[in-house]
Amino acid sequence: MIIAPSFGRPGRTLVVAVSALALASCGSGGDSAQQPAAPPPTLVTAVTVRAEAVPNIVDLPGRIEAIRSAEVRARTDGIIERRLYQEGTDVKEGTPLFRIDPRDRQAAVQQAQAAVQRAEATRLNARQVVDRYRPLINERAVSAQEFEAAQATLRQAEASVADARATLTRAQLELSYTTVRAPISGRVGRAQATEGALASAAQATPLTTIEQLDPVYAVFSQSSSELQTLLSQARAGQIKLPTLTGVEVRLVLESGEEYGPIGRLNFAGLTVDPETGSQVLRASFPNPERRLLPGQFVRGRLLAGTIDGITVPQRAVQINGSNAAVSVVGQDGSVSVRPIQLGGQTGGNWIIRSGLKPGERVIVDGWQKVQPGGKVRVEEPKPAAAGAGRPAGQPGQGGTAAQPGQPGQPGAASSPASGR
Template sequence: MRHQLLYRALLCAAVLTLSACTEEEKSSQSPPPPKVEIITARAQTVPNVLELPGRVQAVRVAEIRARVDGIIQRRLYEEGTHVEAGTVLFQIDPREMQANLRAAQATLERAEATAVNAAQDVKRYKGLVAKQAISQQEYDTAQARLRTARADVSEAQAAVESAELDLGYTRVTAPIAGRAGRAQVTEGALVTAANGTLLATVEQYDTVFVNFSQSSSDVLALRAQVASGELKLPSEGRVAVKLILEDGSEYPHTGYIDFLAMTIDVSTGTAALRAKVPNPDLLLLPGQFVRARIDAGVRPNGFLIPQRAVMISDSDARVLLVGEDGLVTSRDIELGDLLGSNWAVRDGLRTGDRIIVEGGQNARDGQPVRTVPYSGPEGDTPPTEASQQ
């Protein structure tokens, strides 16, 4: 019996020893917490950039239309070339207008002769009425004829001026300097002043307008942010605009907002905006599609975080944070604009939040992690934000 009890005691001790060794071996083989690279969120001044689609429009457009009836004799410009103001573009057959001018000049000469004769009658009658050789009524009638003759002269002079204008309109000139478009009529075509036949178009676009619009809800939100101090507009009142071309390149010249509609379009629910942009190289063409990046002030207490730190889904955007206890938590954020390789964050972050930038794919909510400062590519970390453990 004693031997059996001793054997059982030794067996239990061996089992306990083996179990302790197994647990110790399992504990020594469990993986360490994953390593992640983090940055610490710091409030800073962040540019408030709005990106909107827009269309280019020539700063001045002149439609060249016929102002007299006639036949086009010649086209005097090369289509698609630059023309100066006053350049003759078309010649309309002037013979009918020349005949009208000569007839008006003859009428003027006749009216002037009648007026001279009436003036002589008044001068002669003035001496006779003083001697009572003629009645006062005859003298008054002579003065009336003189006034009528002078009125006829004025009317004839106006007719001559009108005929001269019509004759001048047979030489169709460009009212502005710019690029002359394709001719809408050919030699031999009949044009009329009543219908205002379109002959060509001249567009001036060494400076251009860019038209775009913003939804009424965004306009209200901007006003509320300005009123609350969350957003500060440029102090000088000039809002800069940079353009992104269709190939993704940035247009080299900066424009400025020069018009903001104070009404909302009832059909689209948007407010119209317009920027004036220099175009010295004529790189921008009327009708061209561009994207406008509007420098709409700054946010004094904004946040910038690297793009790779943000996880975006169809419904929201979120980041992974490391708490004081070293555990991972997830938080939804409201994104603003993408500035270079960094996202501007409008809401959801606080100063001191430790944000996982690298290694987040290995981290889960509630899981402990080991943290090291983020050491990404130069320019990937916001310049005013310190990377801390």
């Protein structure tokens, strides 16, 4: 439309305003046509956490000790002639380990044998005298004093025989010490004395060491205050503690690998170390492959009863260095990242010490695709995975979503309950 210039000033102003409004309305209509639609909420799998009985796991540092350890030392004097074993091998109790020069002890045995023969001859003569005097005493051919003297001489001769035999036994024992034998079965260490060295019984010369390595002990130090707190919680009913021998222990090696066989506590110290304020706990472990060696550093995970707690599947936890967090779905479907404090692990689940409450929904699968504050849609569980909403770490008790193609769950989708 062309406006005639003959219009007055007010008319021109009105026409310009109307034209501006028309142009603005056309521009806004074009922008709305170009604006994209909002994306749909991201599909995720979540579990509803609940309080349940979870293991109370206590981590303690410890070291391995041999269940039996024997220091092999010399028990007689002499020159070591030969080492009779191979270092670092397993030996049975009574296996010869060293041979000490036996000639001096052999001579002592022969001397003691001669003393026994001499004492026996003296005793035989004394007995014959008594036997001759006995019928004569009634005929008064021998006085009573002489007969009593003959009996006393016989008793002295018998005592001399006993003394000589004891000396012979001692000499034979000393001779047996010239062959040093293993006092226990186990793995024998390196020789601490070589051929030609002088072994001394008075100085108890060390020769080698034998250690039994199957089973072995793992010795832990537990703070006395923490142990008293644990016992107080047990008395208050907050923790259900088993008996001492019922406490299971798992070992974590220095490499971070978990040792397979499970041990059990068999000793708890009744005294507190005044320097460290700790008490000693000891567990026994089978060690058929000799993977555990005395002095080795380990960490023990003690299953000290059960407590009411919360668990979530391992794949739901976001770990960044020493920090851990989970993605929580709110009532309105929005996602927030919640820092948590982790406990131990059980059945493929993390035990949550703090940071979550029963009834909250934690994203298990799909949290990588969601930003904090974003909206999500929680997938409903399929009938085959109906028990997947209970994070107990057991088959049929959830915490881990069913995967397609698993036995008995063909095509089952990963979807726990969504807050129902």
